[in-house]
Amino acid sequence: MRAFLSIVLLLLACASVAQAGSLRIALGVQNNLSPAPGQSARGGAQSGGLIAFNEDLAREICRRINARCVTRHVLFGEILPGIEGGKFELGFGNYLRTPEREKQVAFSDPLWRSSSRLLAAPATTQRFTRRLGREPDLASLRGARLGVVAETQQHRYLQSIALAQELTVLTAPTIGDALTLLREGKVDFCLFPMLSAYAMLNSEPAGAFEFAGRPLTESGLGGTVHIALPKTDGALREGVNLAIAAMRADGTYHRIVRRHFPFSLD
Template identity: 50%
Template sequence: MMPSMRSFLLVAALWSGALPAADLRVAVLVQDAAQVSLRGDLVPSSTPGADLVAFTDELAHEICRRIRSRCAFSYVTFGEILPGVEDGSFDLGFGNFLRAPKREKRVAFGEPIFRSASRLVASPATARAFAGKLGQAVTLDNLRGARVAAMEGSKQQEFLDAIAAERELSVVATATTAGAFDALRNGRVDFALLPIRTGYALISHDKSRRFGFVGPAVADHGLGDTVHIILPRQKEALRRSVNQAIAEIRADGTGHRIMRRHFPVILD
């Protein structure tokens, strides 16, 4: 390359702010085991929760661009993200984490990116059967004697574990939300307790059309609130940069545009 061309590119890079301030290792949540280690834009749309992965991946790329960092992305299951951020393997974790005191002791949370709640997913037939047994429509508050799947390490699993003995619940922990949904499809569980967005993504793309939400959505018991990016507690400067980037993409509409590309409705 000619020296003048190199100088031009260097000046252009400086001018555009494209030079990375730091290298960051970023963990992006996948919804299905088949998506692990695939790049977000290469995840087959036919795989469960592909829209969610693509949304999370694009959001992660946008945040990296805004904080002017060169990011190395890892596509991992939910259970790997928080420990990885805690032990410094990852600098940013895009896992749609609900804020919780126990988690806050381990990692730092960025500003909210959207809000979520949890809801049971089951087939209408199962819901009717349990309603018959319970004498009322099934809700998370009256569910008893059922097999319930939830993603390992999630607040949903934590909640189910906490009430399992009292409610005679059999909790099945899966590595991914798609795994929980698979357990439901395979009849290994009666219900799956999932985040609403994930639940929607899975049931709306399920060709069998056998499943739907059951009972009301729940936002209490730590099962719903704002959803965050996590990062190491000691990286305060990075947290400030990420928060600034979140504020910017919310203010200029980029967040909504990303959401709109991957979901039929904007729900933040």
């Protein structure tokens, strides 16, 4: 029955966007890249972790709707304006669906559930633990310096509490740049989407950083993650949603997850 359902969903997906041709896909970068010869800034390849996971998802979706993927690696803040302005058809930036973003773009059905975590060097966690008399979390921090990726939900939330909690918020264009602030001691903590942070930590020396406090989902810091699409292309959205459903039904989605992460994203 599952195999039959997968075939039906695949046929429906292809029928929905049979004329898709090529799709311009924006993949959010985790590290800022210098332009390679003949390429625009940040247009070079990135590998591993969340970037590779998103690229595998994008290519499988393109295959199922009979479209050719043309991928581009861009900064998080460039993806939604790029889709709204007709520069891209699909945006993989690990986006939470919010009313503000829905004014710009449409969103696919959910891909996985996200939460946010504080990240710090172990020595910093110990220092704040001694100061607070408890393990630090976002609600208890006072007078701390926090790094965050600009224009994210994490950035917006820190802006809303910074004055009351006497926090200094430093923004960076990518999670890799924010992690550099942490590595260089320019911030005490970073606030990241948990999956993004986990993917980046794989390239760091063991024990260099650790999560502090509990996973955060309230106040827009967690929820379901979606692909961003143009508001004007309902057929593309339908085709992408059918492809996602077919990938889940035949097990392909879970195989892609296991290829990149040792845990479930559901």
